[in-house]
Amino acid sequence: MRQHSGQHILSAAIDHLFSYKTVSFHLGKEICTIDIETTNLSEDEALQAEKLANSIIQENQPIEAKWVTENELENYSLRKELSVLDNIRLVIIPDFDYNGCGGTHPKATGEVSAVKILHWEKQKKNIRVYFVCGNRVIQQLHEKHKVIQSLTTILSAPQEKLEETANRVLQNTKELEKIIDDLKMKFLDHEANQLINGAKEFNNQKLVKVIFTNRSMAELQQLGKTIAANTDNIIALLLNEQNNKIQLVCSRSKDVNINMNNVIKQVLPLINGKGGGSDSVAQGGGERTISPEELMNELCKEISGNE
Known part of the structure; x- marks a missing residue:
């Protein structure tokens, strides 16, 4: 429920800010994805979308599930076209997202806890965004912090200098490999x-x-x-x-x-x-x-x- 509602919120945030439509989504066992209708997503855009999504979560807005008729649809600004015109069920975050959906959701956005975009990549003509919600955000933080702590020990460098140190090690390795190749020749x-x-x-x-x-x-x-x-x-x-x-x-x-x-x-x-x-x-x-x-x-x- 948290992942599904987080997907609604993140897709709506991206749509509100940049008009990039979500064309598909996948709720994975560990990580979820949405495919958005654009060929490029910048770091700044991703940060803006994540910030807006988390502000909606922190406001603890209600999430309503409502059955409507086809004639009543004109009263709602739907984020995407419906796939059915009978037994229409809308999932609504008032003044933010109106979306046809038959899935289960919590009663308020605050139950999602948080949304975190992990990374994104090209997927055919779209961009696939990888994200997590709720306790999975904490789990991702734990796993990544564990890796960072391990690297600080291996590279003998503080967290803020890991990238610089890793690049220096890679450059030194390339130079040593060239020396080895020359000696082999x-x-x-x-x-x-x-x-x-x-x-x-x-x-x-x-x-x-x-x-x-x-x-x-x-x-x-x-x-x-x-x-x-x-x-x-x-x-x-x-x-x-x-x-x-x-x-x-x-x-x-x-x-x-x-x-x-x-x-x-x-x-x-x-x-x-x-x-x-x-x-x-x-x-x-x-x-x-x-x-x-x-x-x-x-x-x-x-x-x-x-x-």
Whole structure:
């Protein structure tokens, strides 16, 4: 009853102030919503509507339920059109809201206690407003205050400086992540050079073939591209075993006339895998139906066959 009456009051407040009509509403188990007929709701508008709604509640105005006939409707300024013309029941807050409704309501606005708008978002061509009434306002305050108190401890900052401190922490984190990414790239470049130096001769070409454990696909791809870009006449076959899965990256330098996409497509069925790429670099993955060593041998056979 409190949530439903709070919805009437909030919808009427928004209508009074801005003429934004409520096109639908939902009384949720914890949070209620109304969809209002506008494409934008500003912070100031939301605060004004909430202030007016709470003033109506604090005035403890009567809430009346009244049965009327179709002919009597001309005596009331209805907030929205009625969906029925027989057995018409109006819920009335005198001089504020006249609305057709069959739901239950308390006898006065004061029983709603309070209305609090939580947030809003776009919903198709409308704005969906999330709000709570009555004891749920206190519950929301309790939950949010608990989070704030936790953050003040974690961030070692008072409530009024939480946003500033959080933004500073996020900025520092971004800078550290960039440093880590740069170091990873340098490490991968160094690793690629070591693999190039250790490449073996294979059918008049240099061949890098490595089986890793628990490496990311992104690292495999970067290694494959770096190896192919930093030397001539070279092929890289990189496999990774992780959680009973096998991933693979196959790359070659520009002067090698082998289509790596075709090579990888020939071996992926052996591991029930999927993947693909370009003629110079391709990648994929699948199940560990055969050992990584067996899969590497099959890749080498495919390369020999594509000479």
